[in-house]
Amino acid sequence: MEEKELQNELASIRSIMERSSKFISLSGLSGILAGIYALAGAALSYFFITSNSPEYYSIASKNLPARSLIYVYADGIFSLQILFVALAVLTASIVTAIILSKRQAKRKGQLFWGKISQSLLFHMAIPLITGGIMISIFISHEFYSFIYPSCLIFYGLSLISASNFTFSDVKYLGLLEIALGLIAACLPGYGLLFWAIGFGVLHIIYGSMMYLKYDK
Amino acid sequence: MKISFDKLDKAFENRVRLQIMSVLAANQRYDFNSLKDLLNITDGNLASHLKALEKEEYIVVHKSFLGRKPNTNYEATPIGKQAFKEHLNTLEQLIKQQKVT
Numbered sequence: 001m002e003e004k005e006l007q008n009e010l011a012s013i014r015s016i017m018e019r020s021s022k023f024i025s026l027s028g029l030s031g032i033l034a035g036i037y038a039l040a041g042a043a044l045s046y047f048f049i050t051s052n053s054p055e056y057y058s059i060a061s062k063n064l065p066a067r068s069l070i071y072v073y074a075d076g077i078f079s080l081q082i083l084f085v086a087l088a089v090l091t092a093s094i095v096t097a098i099i100l101s102k103r104q105a106k107r108k109g110q111l112f113w114g115k116i117s118q119s120l121l122f123h124m125a126i127p128l129i130t131g132g133i134m135i136s137i138f139i140s141h142e143f144y145s146f147i148y149p150s151c152l153i154f155y156g157l158s159l160i161s162a163s164n165f166t167f168s169d170v171k172y173l174g175l176l177e178i179a180l181g182l183i184a185a186c187l188p189g190y191g192l193l194f195w196a197i198g199f200g201v202l203h204i205i206y207g208s209m210m211y212l213k214y215d216k
Numbered sequence: 217m218k219i220s221f222d223k224l225d226k227a228f229e230n231r232v233r234l235q236i237m238s239v240l241a242a243n244q245r246y247d248f249n250s251l252k253d254l255l256n257i258t259d260g261n262l263a264s265h266l267k268a269l270e271k272e273e274y275i276v277v278h279k280s281f282l283g284r285k286p287n288t289n290y291e292a293t294p295i296g297k298q299a300f301k302e303h304l305n306t307l308e309q310l311i312k313q314q315k316v317t
Contacts, residue, residue: 003314009234010307016235017242020254115250 023116023166025105027097028215031207034093038199041089042192045082049192086151089199104215120165127158148191152181152198167214173206221310225303227272232257232265237300240275240292248288266290274299 018024105112131154138146156177163171177198184194228234235255239246252262269275274296278289292300 003311006307006311006314010304010311013234013238013304016238016254020239020246021242111253114253115247 019108019110021116021165023101023110023120024214025101025108025110025112026166026170026210026214027100027104028207028209028211028213030093030097030100031203031210033096033100033207034089035200035203035205035207037089037092037096038203039196039201041085042196042200045085045192048081048085116165120162123165124158124162127154127161130154131158145188145191146185148195149181149185152177152184152194155198156181167210169206169210169213173202176202223306224310225299225306227269227274227299228303230265230268232261233269234303236262236265236269236290237274237292237296237303240290241297241300245278245289245291248290251290269296272296272299 102112111117131150134154135147135150138144138150156174156179159170159174159177163174180194180198180202184191184198187194228237232255236251239251239254248262248266252259255262266275266277270277273293275290275292278291280287280289
């Protein structure tokens with residue numbers, strides 16, 4: 001055996017260990033796009049808040065925390081509009097992630113729907129579903145100011161729990177989302193801003209990093 | 217100290233066996249069908265290599281049922297993990313050795 005052959009042998013062992021235990025077909029590009037959708041969604045929500053409720057806006061900007069979502073969310077119509085935007089962003093992000101990861105899986109020779117992607121989804125789903133139920137409870141009790149922080153915190157937890165089955169970078173993104181969520185919980189009224197940072201800016205930054213590192 | 221190729225584990229001479237061992241080193245358990253998909257080989261081929269590793273006592277089989285479908289899982293034994301580690305070390309040393317000479 002030549003040195004080259006030995007090196008190849010080791011490289012193939014490393015590759016199969018990685019491919020067997022981690023979903024390496026996660027596309028960085030889908031992260032970037034999810035971030036863009038989130039920023040568009042945040043902008044649209046901001047537009048709903050400011051243009052459709054001049055009196056709330058003026059009250060809010062005169063008194064108390066400016067543009068406070070506590071006030072805006074007191075109006076059921078607006079909260080429904082924003083909920084719709086949030087769900088649209090979520091759906092678009094998931095569909096994009098599925099399409100791009102499927103393509104990536106083909107390129108990397110990994111099964112898109114197999115043992116690993118199933119574990120990944122399962123571990124991601126537990127915190128996400130818990131969060132979804134928690135947020136529905138908040139809505140039913142009209143604790144609107146906790147919605148944005150909870151989205152970020154539970155999403156962060158789900159990323160950390162999923163990170164064992166994919167690139168470890170995802171873990172740090174999760175930690176950042178949790179930190180942002182906790183800060184947002186301390187600052188009611190700025191939820192939308194933190195939401196835009198957490199789901200928009202961070203996704204674009206992490207997506208670009210992962211795109212450059214792994215998508216090639 | 218000269219290390220020869222004889223030190224490489226004979227059980228891992230076959231590429232598929234080495235790949236199976238790599239998968240079981242990285243994962244606690246792996247089922248037959250997922251292994252087949254990952255390695256992209258036929259049922260019979262995979263089964264015969266698994267049998268060989270089982271005979272060496274490098275892996276153990278766990279048979280169970282998922283609903284009504286049989287589900288066969290494989291796990292590396294401590295002996296198997298040790299052998300795999302030594303095989304990797306030998307490979308590494310062989311590379312180093314060839315770099316020096």
